[in-house]
Amino acid sequence: MRVIIAGGGIAGLTLALSLRQVGIDCHVYEATPRLTPRGLGINLQPNAVRELAALGLADRLARLGILTAKLAFYNKHGQLVWSEPRGQAAGYRWPQIAIPRGWLHEVLLGAARERLGVHAIVTGCRLVRFDARNDKVVAHFVDPAGQPVDEAEGDLLVGADGIHSATRRAFYPGERPVFDGFVHYRGIVEADAFLTGSAMVVAGHRTQRVIVYPVGWLAGGRAVTNWLAYTRLPEGVLSPIEDWDTDADKAAFIDLFAGWTFPWLDVHGIMIDTEQVLQFPNVDRDPIPRWSFGRVTLIGDAAHPMQPTGSQAGSQAVIDARVLTQALMTIPDPLAALRHYEDVRRPVMNDITLRNRQFGPEAAMQIVEERAPNGFARIEDVISREELETISHSFHAAAGLDASTVNGRPSFVPPA
Numbered sequence: 089m090r091v092i093i094a095g096g097g098i099a100g101l102t103l104a105l106s107l108r109q110v111g112i113d114c115h116v117y118e119a120t121p122r123l124t125p126r127g128l129g130i131n132l133q134p135n136a137v138r139e140l141a142a143l144g145l146a147d148r149l150a151r152l153g154i155l156t157a158k159l160a161f162y163n164k165h166g167q168l169v170w171s172e173p174r175g176q177a178a179g180y181r182w183p184q185i186a187i188p189r190g191w192l193h194e195v196l197l198g199a200a201r202e203r204l205g206v207h208a209i210v211t212g213c214r215l216v217r218f219d220a221r222n223d224k225v226v227a228h229f230v231d232p233a234g235q236p237v238d239e240a241e242g243d244l245l246v247g248a249d250g251i252h253s254a255t256r257r258a259f260y261p262g263e264r265p266v267f268d269g270f271v272h273y274r275g276i277v278e279a280d281a282f283l284t285g286s287a288m289v290v291a292g293h294r295t296q297r298v299i300v301y302p303v304g305w306l307a308g309g310r311a312v313t314n315w316l317a318y319t320r321l322p323e324g325v326l327s328p329i330e331d332w333d334t335d336a337d338k339a340a341f342i343d344l345f346a347g348w349t350f351p352w353l354d355v356h357g358i359m360i361d362t363e364q365v366l367q368f369p370n371v372d373r374d375p376i377p378r379w380s381f382g383r384v385t386l387i388g389d390a391a392h393p394m395q396p397t398g399s400q401a402g403s404q405a406v407i408d409a410r411v412l413t414q415a416l417m418t419i420p421d422p423l424a425a426l427r428h429y430e431d432v433r434r435p436v437m438n439d440i441t442l443r444n445r446q447f448g449p450e451a452a453m454q455i456v457e458e459r460a461p462n463g464f465a466r467i468e469d470v471i472s473r474e475e476l477e478t479i480s481h482s483f484h485a486a487a488g489l490d491a492s493t494v495n496g497r498p499s500f501v502p503p504a
């Protein structure tokens with residue numbers, strides 16, 4: 089069997105490595121002419137890290153990134169609403185890893201080139217269309233200038249081509265990303281380590297919040313620190329395009345965070361210190377009723393682009409790749425395998441996509457903002473411990489993230 093993978097991002101490369109692990113031939117076709125490390129911080133949850141461990145990559149990632157041991161929610165005054173242990177501190181057998189996306193991508197790409205051979209990862213080839221030929225699927229590509237370059241024939245085509253997936257567009261022409269009027273300003277900066285040095289914090293509420301977490305250690309108690317500031321796009325300003333590398337104007341938002349200088353972290357200060365700020369609109373797409381059509385299916389953001397709440401997109405892309413590989417490994421009919429993969433993954437991912445629109449696990453922060461906009465003396469007077477626990481547990485269970493599930497099952501694809 090030969091699998092064509094369109095897109096050499098997190099999902100596409102994890103799939104290539106996983107197929108290689110079980111002896112299935114595949115080629116990755118990536119649109120950009122050169123795969124360079126791009127992106128700011130990304131989180132890998134323990135359920136994804138255990139799959140990367142089965143690929144022999146988790147130790148390297150753990151050494152590069154930060155093992156997140158705590159998640160803490162604060163109100164806009166910097167008062168603690170909720171905190172929970174994460175990763176191994178929460179009883180998982182594998183850590184949660186926060187890491188620059190570019191470093192994660194480099195590790196996956198290096199392993200893919202080493203294990204599959206450099207010729208298996210073809211760059212500068214953008215998938216534009218595909219068609220059926222006898223019992224095969226033929227994918228057509230163009231180069232960065234739009235000139236036809238190549239066509240590839242395989243038994244299956246997997247669209248791992250991200251939020252603007254051409255594969256998905258072929259089945260859902262005219263579909264557009266859903267923009268809710270909010271923007272994420274994003275930056276990465278060297279800063280003093282805060283709290284325990286391995287905590288991820290979210291402060292604010294539904295209409296204005298920051299997410300800050302370290303993604304790499306530096307000498308002298310300093311850390312490579314990733315931040316996202318989320319706020320409503322001002323009236324009359326056009327939505328930024330959904331491109332991860334779009335520069336932002338710091339002046340457009342920084343004053344909104346004046347005063348966000350908390351005893352445990354100077355949020356406003358790290359924004360001021362950041363040289364380059366990027367922006368990304370808060371977009372997702374409506375869940376779709378079908379991912380697999382004959383010999384073609386979708387994984388990662390192509391299948392379920394979601395708002396970046398709950399740190400799920402990268403991890404779920406890894407899980408998609410592993411579940412799809414397991415299906416292809418165990419079900420002899422490849423078309424039935426694609427349907428099985430979809431049956432397992434699509435309901436869960438559609439649910440998470442919709443939950444993220446309701447603020448996912450961060451819903452507690454909005455409740456606290458509504459009940460106590462001026463702050464509180466004791467959090468118990470605002471929201472009960474049971475209410476906070478229910479919100480957190482419900483999201484973890486929906487995302488397949490509870491420790492007993494993750495610890496109790498084997499890897500989707502056994503280590504080679």
Ligand SMILES: Cc1cc2nc3c(=O)[nH]c(=O)nc-3n(C[C@H](O)[C@H](O)[C@H](O)COP(=O)(O)OP(=O)(O)OC[C@H]3O[C@@H](n4cnc5c(N)ncnc54)[C@H](O)[C@@H]3O)c2cc1C
Nearest residue numbers: 095097098099119127128214215249250332388389401402
């Ligand atoms: C440049 C970049 C920077 C990012 N930065 C961050 C970040 O800082 N934080 C974060 O949480 N998430 C970031 N993401 C998104 C994150 O990687 C995904 O949400 C998640 O990991 C799911 O991965 P994916 O492989 O499905 O999508 P992606 O990682 O987006 O990968 C999709 C890949 O497909 C390629 N592609 C697109 N169209 C075609 C086509 N027609 N033919 C062939 N190839 C195609 C793209 O160039 C890309 O390499 C970034 C994505 C990109 C591409």
